[in-house]
Amino acid sequence: MQAYLDNSATTRCCERAKERMVSLLTEDYGNPSSLHGMGKTAEDYIREAGRKIAKTLKAEEKEIVFTSGGTESNNMALFGSLAANPRFGKHIVTTSIEHASVYAPICCLKEQGYEITYLDVDREGKISLSQLKDVIRADTALVSIMMVNNEIGTVEPISEAAQVIKQINPRTLFHVDAIQAYGKYRIYPKKTGIDMLSVSGHKIHAPKGVGFLYIKDKVKVKPLVYGGGQQNGMRSGTENVSGIAALGEAAEEAYENFEQKTEHMARLRKRFLHGMAEIPSVLVNGGMGADAAPHIVSVSIEGVRSEVMLHALEEKKIYVSAGSACSSNKPAVSRTLAGIGLARKYLDTTIRFSFCANTTEEEIDYAVAAMKELVPNLQKYTHH
Amino acid sequence: MYYRSFLIKYAEIAIKGKNRYLFEDALIKQIRGALTDVEGDFSVRKEQGRIYVDAQGAYDFDDTVDALRHVFGIAGICPLVQFTDNGFMELKKDVCAYIDSVYPDRHFTFKVNARRARKDYPMESMEINAALGEALLEAFPGLRVDVHHPDVMLCVEIREQINVYSEVIKGPGGMPVGTNGKAMLLLSGGIDSPVAGYMIAKRGVSIDAVYFHAPPYTSERAKQKVTDLAKIISAYTGPICLHIVNFTEIQLAIYDRCPHAQLTIIMRRYMMKIAEHFAKETGCLGLITGESIGQVASQTMQSLAATNEVCTIPVYRPLIGFDKQEIVEISEKIGAYETSILPYEDCCTIFVAKHPVTKPSLHVIHNDEKKLSDQIDRMVAEAIETAEKVYVKYC
Numbered sequence: 168m169q170a171y172l173d174n175s176a177t178t179r180c181c182e183r184a185k186e187r188m189v190s191l192l193t194e195d196y197g198n199p200s201s202l203h204g205m206g207k208t209a210e211d212y213i214r215e216a217g218r219k220i221a222k223t224l225k226a227e228e229k230e231i232v233f234t235s236g237g238t239e240s241n242n243m244a245l246f247g248s249l250a251a252n253p254r255f256g257k258h259i260v261t262t263s264i265e266h267a268s269v270y271a272p273i274c275c276l277k278e279q280g281y282e283i284t285y286l287d288v289d290r291e292g293k294i295s296l297s298q299l300k301d302v303i304r305a306d307t308a309l310v311s312i313m314m315v316n317n318e319i320g321t322v323e324p325i326s327e328a329a330q331v332i333k334q335i336n337p338r339t340l341f342h343v344d345a346i347q348a349y350g351k352y353r354i355y356p357k358k359t360g361i362d363m364l365s366v367s368g369h370k371i372h373a374p375k376g377v378g379f380l381y382i383k384d385k386v387k388v389k390p391l392v393y394g395g396g397q398q399n400g401m402r403s404g405t406e407n408v409s410g411i412a413a414l415g416e417a418a419e420e421a422y423e424n425f426e427q428k429t430e431h432m433a434r435l436r437k438r439f440l441h442g443m444a445e446i447p448s449v450l451v452n453g454g455m456g457a458d459a460a461p462h463i464v465s466v467s468i469e470g471v472r473s474e475v476m477l478h479a480l481e482e483k484k485i486y487v488s489a490g491s492a493c494s495s496n497k498p499a500v501s502r503t504l505a506g507i508g509l510a511r512k513y514l515d516t517t518i519r520f521s522f523c524a525n526t527t528e529e530e531i532d533y534a535v536a537a538m539k540e541l542v543p544n545l546q547k548y549t550h551h
Numbered sequence: 552m553y554y555r556s557f558l559i560k561y562a563e564i565a566i567k568g569k570n571r572y573l574f575e576d577a578l579i580k581q582i583r584g585a586l587t588d589v590e591g592d593f594s595v596r597k598e599q600g601r602i603y604v605d606a607q608g609a610y611d612f613d614d615t616v617d618a619l620r621h622v623f624g625i626a627g628i629c630p631l632v633q634f635t636d637n638g639f640m641e642l643k644k645d646v647c648a649y650i651d652s653v654y655p656d657r658h659f660t661f662k663v664n665a666r667r668a669r670k671d672y673p674m675e676s677m678e679i680n681a682a683l684g685e686a687l688l689e690a691f692p693g694l695r696v697d698v699h700h701p702d703v704m705l706c707v708e709i710r711e712q713i714n715v716y717s718e719v720i721k722g723p724g725g726m727p728v729g730t731n732g733k734a735m736l737l738l739s740g741g742i743d744s745p746v747a748g749y750m751i752a753k754r755g756v757s758i759d760a761v762y763f764h765a766p767p768y769t770s771e772r773a774k775q776k777v778t779d780l781a782k783i784i785s786a787y788t789g790p791i792c793l794h795i796v797n798f799t800e801i802q803l804a805i806y807d808r809c810p811h812a813q814l815t816i817i818m819r820r821y822m823m824k825i826a827e828h829f830a831k832e833t834g835c836l837g838l839i840t841g842e843s844i845g846q847v848a849s850q851t852m853q854s855l856a857a858t859n860e861v862c863t864i865p866v867y868r869p870l871i872g873f874d875k876q877e878i879v880e881i882s883e884k885i886g887a888y889e890t891s892i893l894p895y896e897d898c899c900t901i902f903v904a905k906h907p908v909t910k911p912s913l914h915v916i917h918n919d920e921k922k923l924s925d926q927i928d929r930m931v932a933e934a935i936e937t938a939e940k941v942y943v944k945y946c
Contacts, residue, residue: 474770475767475768476767477767478766478767478768478769478770478771479767480767481767482766482767547807548768548803548806
């Protein structure tokens with residue numbers, strides 16, 4: 168028995184995406200910028216992918232810019248939108264639990280002179296709309312909030328936040344990191360009031376190395392990469408045609424039988440949480456309720472370092488992530504776990520289980536059984 | 552001018568007596584081994600008590616020098632130009648051409664150091680020095696002679712061919728690996744043990760290694776790190792057979808049954824025993840550890856005596872009198888430091904007692920070890936049986 172429960176790290180490429188990718192690598196391998204027929208065919212595939220993705224967002228094809236993945240999408244949204252709108256102000260609002268691909272660019276922007284306000288989160292990882300209301304100013308150029316937290320699965324109140332922001336300052340741009348949310352939630356950025364939305368391909372069963380940034384029509388964003396002017400000049404460089412086309416397939420598939428799949432994941436999560444509740448001294452981080460993401464469960468196990476737990480599970484072919492990198496040489500405390508006020512003793516004992524639509528009940532039961540067996544054993548060897 | 556050859560100067564081999572050829576042959580073998588992965592074809596030859604490396608056709612100069620700098624036994628590497636003897640007038644021209652191409656900046660002090668190995672050459676060494684010096688001063692007005700502290704020492708050796716060289720790149724010294732038997736290195740993921748292996752290999756000893764891991768308490772990446780460290784030192788020591796021993800069961804048994812203050816000492820005693828088993832099995836004449844007196848609790852004189860007690864073959868501890876900083880410096884020099892400080896290995900810190908004993912008594916330890924007696928032989932045998940052997944080679 169094997170259980171890959173690390174789907175928030177990456178997912179298995181789906182068959183449709185894989186087949187499309189292979190055929191574009193070996194058969195229709197033209198360069199979309201070429202004037203001949205093979206170039207046109209390649210271009211058609213990109214446009215098809217753009218249309219398919221736009222459809223899932225109720226957006227337009229021209230609002231999709233393909234990137235190398237989530238990190239680039241986030242960088243493009245943050246740096247590109249501020250560079251294109253220098254008069255909007257020098258104030259940025261974000262949360263204290265963003266992914267590094269938002270946090271690090273914002274640190275860089277801080278060095279460039281931007282003032283940053285970090286929103287606090289409660290014990291479940293949720294921001295407070297009233298705090299958001301208090302911090303938006305006339306010179307707030309950008310707000311960046313993740314939709315689903317990658318470590319603990321908290322779902323932020325994105326549409327309410329959009330309303331708050333736009334009410335106070337209609338000019339403030341709103342960026343949403345939806346890397347863990349796309350494919351798990353129906354997201355309609357235009358209706359919601361989202362200006363930019365980042366998505367990564369390999370989290371939704373597309374290959375690694377491709378993603379996209381939704382940029383609302385009329386929102387100005389400066390490119391990060393210059394050159395031959397591909398994608399309307401928004402991102403130069405020959406398009407990753409096979410990756411893009413595969414992403415189109417995966418995105419379309421993600422929203423087929425959507426309710427069935429998300430309900431399945433939510434059931435799995437409930438089943439898993441039920442199992443965890445039976446193990447003493449296992450603490451579940453983030454929300455326990457139905458409003459949390461259906462595919463992420465973060466648990467802390469008193470006295471068992473996450474790396475040890477991870478490798479012990481690995482011996483049983485159960486693959487998970489450590490909540491926070493642990494090492495005495497480089498203490499890297501997770502901002503998310505610190506942000507929700509997790510007690511010190513739990514910080515390096517946190518692991519994350521993450522599911523996908525293909526995860527089975529058997530895998531969940533197997534993981535729960537393994538935890539039941541391993542936790543008491545490993546706790547015996549606590550560092551005294 | 553393009554160097555085609557290297558003159559290899561060796562250190563201690565030169566003072567060997569009738570065994571000298573053994574050392575030279577071993578050095579040639581090591582040089583050939585080190586050059587196999589360098590771009591270009593090389594011939595390595597011994598001639599009149601010297602070793603030459605000749606490049607055949609195109610080769611990569613920097614990579615060649617770098618490879619040679621990893622060969623123990625080499626004291627100096629001299630990029631060399633060889634001329635055929637066409638009379639002294641030609642030699643003057645050749646030497647001027649050499650200076651012209653090797654030193655584009657012609658403002659320095661120099662000294663000519665001629666040696667006449669071929670005694671039928673018509674001029675004596677002193678005459679050659681003077682005449683070549685004069686020719687160079689004439690050809691390059693910016694040059695000056697300084698016989699005490701020259702910037703450039705131009706060596707001219709009159710042999711069958713005439714060797715001209717002026718640069719000596721420092722080699723690692725020591726003796727060629729393979730001239731002094733083999734030893735088993737206890738390799739952890741830390742800073743010390745790779746340095747210890749390097750130091751012993753420097754004295755001509757071949758190295759095999761043993762690493763103890765404790766999955767799931769130590770990770771696959773920690774194992775990879777140790778393999779990487781073995782690879783780094785194998786650039787000096789030649790290929791290493793790394794024995795990877797699963798130590799989890801023994802470690803847990805010690806943890807369960809023995810007082811925690813003695814954990815590390817008892818653990819190390821079993822590590823030594825297992826290492827000695829592999830040492831004997833593979834014909835090693837000793838064990839090598841990175842211990843240094845007083846560095847940690849398990850390295851006090853008393854602790855060292857306690858771990859040493861289980862060994863029947865010599866245990867070499869080349870770092871015994873070194874301070875940490877001195878060890879770090881060597882680690883950096885041999886390129887192991889960056890890898891050594893990667894953070895993976897510390898999951899096994901859960902097996903470290905808060906207050907480990909620093910002056911263990913053998914009597915107490917023997918008593919504590921009795922608590923393991925019903926199981927330990929089987930566990931040790933199993934650890935030996937299931938050890939994984941990885942052949943590590945620098946490339």
